[in-house]
Amino acid sequence: MYFKDNHFKKWEIALLLALCAACLTGMWAAGRQQDLSDKLIRLHVVAVSDSEREQSVKYEVRDEILKLLEPELRGISDRENAQAKILDLLPAIESAALKVASANGGKRGAVVTLDKEAYPTRYYDGFALPAGEYLSLRVILGEGKGQNWWCVVFPPLCAAAAEGIANCEAASLLEGDDIAFISEDDGYEIRFKVLEWWGKLKQFAGE
Numbered sequence: 001m002y003f004k005d006n007h008f009k010k011w012e013i014a015l016l017l018a019l020c021a022a023c024l025t026g027m028w029a030a031g032r033q034q035d036l037s038d039k040l041i042r043l044h045v046v047a048v049s050d051s052e053r054e055q056s057v058k059y060e061v062r063d064e065i066l067k068l069l070e071p072e073l074r075g076i077s078d079r080e081n082a083q084a085k086i087l088d089l090l091p092a093i094e095s096a097a098l099k100v101a102s103a104n105g106g107k108r109g110a111v112v113t114l115d116k117e118a119y120p121t122r123y124y125d126g127f128a129l130p131a132g133e134y135l136s137l138r139v140i141l142g143e144g145k146g147q148n149w150w151c152v153v154f155p156p157l158c159a160a161a162a163e164g165i166a167n168c169e170a171a172s173l174l175e176g177d178d179i180a181f182i183s184e185d186d187g188y189e190i191r192f193k194v195l196e197w198w199g200k201l202k203q204f205a206g207e
Contacts, residue, residue, distance in 0.1 A: 033132045039079055041154040042136045047146025054146050057104045062149055064096045082154040086114055097139055108142040122150050
C-alpha cells in the first residue's frame, strides 16, 4: 500500500539521521563505559544523615579507608588482584570505619560490602565518570540516610581532581582511550548525556 505522497520531507530525513547518529553514539558510549567499568573499583561512603556532624564523620571515615587501602593497593596493576586484596581487607575496613565513627561519639554501625552498584554521572575537576554499573566498595554508616561521597579507590583517582587526570600517577593504569573518554578536554558532557539517554531508552525497551 502506498500513500499519495510517499517521499520523506527534508525535516523527517534530518530527524531520522539525527536519531540514527544518537543511537550509534549511545551504543559506542555504552561500550566505552563498560570497558572503563571493568577497570575500576569505586568507593561509596554514605553518611548517617545530612547533619554537619555526620557529614564530617563521613569524610573522616573516607580518609581512614583511603589511608588503609593506599599502601595495600600500591603496585597492583589490574582490577582482579585489587578486588581480591580489598575482599581480604573488608574486616579491617569495617573496623577502621567503626573506630572513626565511635571516636566521634554516639552509636553508629557500619556496613561494608564489595559488589556491583549503579552510579550516576559524577563530575570532578578535570574529569568525569559516566553513569553505569561499577564494582563498588560501599560503606554505609548507621541508617545511611545522609549524602553520599563517591570516588575511585582503584586506580586511586580520588586525588586526581587536584593533580589533573592526565598527570596523576593512577592514570597510568588506564589506557589512552579511557583518559580521553573521561577527560573534560574532549566534550565528555555531551557523550555522557547521550549515554544517560541511551540507558533510559534501554530501560523503556525493557532490556
